[in-house]
Structures are given as structure tokens and as C-alpha cells.
Amino acid sequence: MLSDTPMRMTKQRKVILERLRSVTSHPTADEMYEMVRQDLPKISLGTVYRNLELMSEEGVVLKIDVGGSKKRFDGNTSTHYHLRCLNCGRVDDLHMEPVKGVEAEAAILSGYQVMTHSLEVRGLCPACGKKNTKSN
Amino acid sequence: MLSDTPMRMTKQRKVILERLRSVTSHPTADEMYEMVRQDLPKISLGTVYRNLELMSEEGVVLKIDVGGSKKRFDGNTSTHYHLRCLNCGRVDDLHMEPVKGVEAEAAILSGYQVMTHSLEVRGLCPACGKKNTKSN
DNA sequence: GTCGTTGCAAACGGTTTGCACCGTC
DNA sequence: GACGGTGCAAACCGTTTGCAACGAC
Numbered sequence: 540m541l542s543d544t545p546m547r548m549t550k551q552r553k554v555i556l557e558r559l560r561s562v563t564s565h566p567t568a569d570e571m572y573e574m575v576r577q578d579l580p581k582i583s584l585g586t587v588y589r590n591l592e593l594m595s596e597e598g599v600v601l602k603i604d605v606g607g608s609k610k611r612f613d614g615n616t617s618t619h620y621h622l623r624c625l626n627c628g629r630v631d632d633l634h635m636e637p638v639k640g641v642e643a644e645a646a647i648l649s650g651y652q653v654m655t656h657s658l659e660v661r662g663l664c665p666a667c668g669k670k671n672t673k674s675n
Numbered sequence: 676m677l678s679d680t681p682m683r684m685t686k687q688r689k690v691i692l693e694r695l696r697s698v699t700s701h702p703t704a705d706e707m708y709e710m711v712r713q714d715l716p717k718i719s720l721g722t723v724y725r726n727l728e729l730m731s732e733e734g735v736v737l738k739i740d741v742g743g744s745k746k747r748f749d750g751n752t753s754t755h756y757h758l759r760c761l762n763c764g765r766v767d768d769l770h771m772e773p774v775k776g777v778e779a780e781a782a783i784l785s786g787y788q789v790m791t792h793s794l795e796v797r798g799l800c801p802a803c804g805k806k807n808t809k810s811n
Numbered sequence: 812g813t814c815g816t817t818g819c820a821a822a823c824g825g826t827t828t829g830c831a832c833c834g835t836c
Numbered sequence: 837g838a839c840g841g842t843g844c845a846a847a848c849c850g851t852t853t854g855c856a857a858c859g860a861c
Contacts (some may be wrong), residue, residue, distance in 0.1 A: 547835050547840060568826080583843045588826060590841090604742050605795070608851085609825065622785050633781055638774050638794075645769055645796040649758050653798040658774075659741065660781040662789040683815060683860050704851080719818045724851060726816095744826085745850065 546593065554578045555590050559600055560614035565621070565630040567609040603630065605659050620657070624664035633660060682729065690714045691726050695736055696750035701757070701766040703745040739766065741795050756793070760800035769796060 595602035601613040620633040646653040731738035737749040756769040
């Protein structure tokens with residue numbers, strides 16, 4: 540998983556990581572781009588993509604590639620589940636114990652060499668749920 | 676969820692549904708396009724997309740929008756989990772009991788109005804796992 | 812005959828990539 | 837100074853959409 544040559548610590552990389560770790564939301568690449576531009580106005584979107592991708596490969600950040608067209612990123616790399624609002628697209632952490640044994644059970648049932656699992660609960664976030672009840 | 680005016684049963688729609696139900700794999704839209712073209716050589720990719728989207732809204736088929744860049748479709752609409760191979764991208768059914776209580780627990784913890792949940796186990800499928808062990 | 816559906820092609824949106832220059836090690 | 841990283845812009849690829857013709861009801 541870790542590459543042979545270590546990543547150079549450029550200021551772009553540093554700011555991206557700091558910014559991502561400073562929020563509890565799960566920004567998309569272009570949301571990260573907007574955040575990082577406050578410190579580095581000349582950074583390019585390509586650099587943001589490259590670094591988020593690279594750091595997720597290194598296990599420094601988590602790529603949330605689950606539902607929806609845009610990928611999202613998370614500074615918290617420990618296994619945890621997510622909630623996604625079907626109306627506004629927002630993603631929250633689900634503070635729940637990871638289900639025990641799924642990976643082992645899946646490996647036995649399928650013959651896969653299991654590496655991780657993810658669980659996503661979908662519905663309406665409190666804000667969107669409220670709106671919806673009113674209009675219906 | 677169901678629309679007011681019923682869907683017209685065009686031959687395109689019929690063939691797409693038949694083909695999807697006849698396989699146990701989880702085809703992408705363009706794989707469906709190739710399959711359907713055997714019966715309807717003049718069908719367009721746009722029609723395939725439109726119908727898969729429409730039928731998934733109607734609950735006739737299942738859209739698997741979880742991980743990976745392409746969406747996949749499933750003729751089996753009952754709640755079930757999936758396995759995804761990180762090497763070849765193939766998706767298999769995970770024949771496992773859905774985890775009880777996740778949705779209720781998530782609703783309580785988060786205040787979301789929960790509608791569904793999905794779980795995806797990722798790793799290497801038996802074929803890719805074998806190749807990988809040899810080369811490493 | 813109406814109006815939902817189709818085929819076509821062009822547009823879209825998120826992401827990736829080639830390239831010449833730049834800055835970390 | 838080497839070589840990995842950057843900014844920029846163009847390319848990519850899956851998907852969506854506008855439109856005129858078509859066909860299910």
C-alpha cells in the first residue's frame with residue numbers, strides 16, 4: 540500500500556490535508572478546491588484531485604466512493620459508516636459500531652479475498668425531512 | 676414512488692427488462708446496451724439509459740450506485756448486499772441476511788428519515804485473488 | 812389523434828492527463 | 837541538480853438532454 544519513494548511535502552499537499560482534517564463534513568474534490576484556495580489562490584483543481592487520490596492510496600485520507608456521482612473525502616480513516624441525504628446529497632458520519640463478522644462471513648460465502656466493507660444508510664436528513672413533511 | 680401515468684410497454688422496454696432478468700450478473704448500462712442490441716440492433720444507448728433509470732424509479736429494477744464510476748443494474752429488487760472486485764470491477768451478490776436494526780438505529784442516532792441501506796464488501800474475487808497470489 | 816417514447820447527436824459534469832515549468836529533497 | 841509536483845488546458849468517459857419523427861394507447 541505504501542509506495543517506495545515517500546511523498547514530498549509540498550505546501551499544496553499540506554494545506555489540503557490540514558483543511559480536510561479541520562472539517563467534519565465530507566467534502567467533494569471541488570469543495571476542497573474552494574477551501575484550499577483561501578490559502579493558496581493559485582492552486583489548480585487538478586492538483587487537488589491528484590493529491591486527494593494520492594493520499595487516499597497512501598491511507599492518509601479516506602475516499603468515500605459510495606453512491607452519488609461525486610466522490611467525497613474524509614480526514615478520518617478509521618472504519619465508520621455513512622448516511623447520505625437523497626435530497627441534498629449531504630453525507631454524515633453514522634456513529635455506530637461496525638458490524639462484526641461481515642467480512643469473515645462474506646469471505647467464506649464468496650471465496651473473495653476481502654479487504655474492507657462499507658455501509659451506507661440513505662434517506663432524508665433532518666433538514667430535508669422537515670421540508671418534505673410540510674410540502675406533502 | 677409510482678408515477679400517475681403508467682409506463683407504455685414498448686418493445687425496447689420489454690427487451691431490456693427481459694435481458695436484465697435473464698442474467699445474474701450486474702450489468703452496466705453499456706453492457707445492457709450490447710445485450711439488448713442482439714434483439715434490437717437499432718436501439719440507442721440513450722434509450723437504454725432512460726429505461727433503466729425509469730424502471731429503477733418505478734422499483735422494477737435495482738440501480739446499484741455504490742462505488743466505482745459506472746452504475747450497475749440488478750433485476751432482483753429485494754434487499755441484498757454486494758461484493759465488488761477491486762481488480763476487475765465485477766459485482767456479485769452476497770448471500771447474507773440483511774443486518775437487522777441498522778436502519779432503526781441509524782434513524783435514532785442521526786434524526787434522518789431512513790429509507791434504505793446498502794452494504795458493499797470489497798476485495799479480490801476468486802479469479803483475481805489467484806492471479807495476485809502468483810505474481811506477488 | 813395524443814402524448815409518451817425513440818434514435819441521434821450534441822452537451823454535460825466530474826475526473827484524468829500531457830506538458831513545460833517549478834521547488835523539494 | 838534530479839526528479840517529483842504543479843498549473844493549465846485539453847481530453848476523457850459515463851451519463852443526460854433537446855429535438856423531430858414514431859408508435860402505444
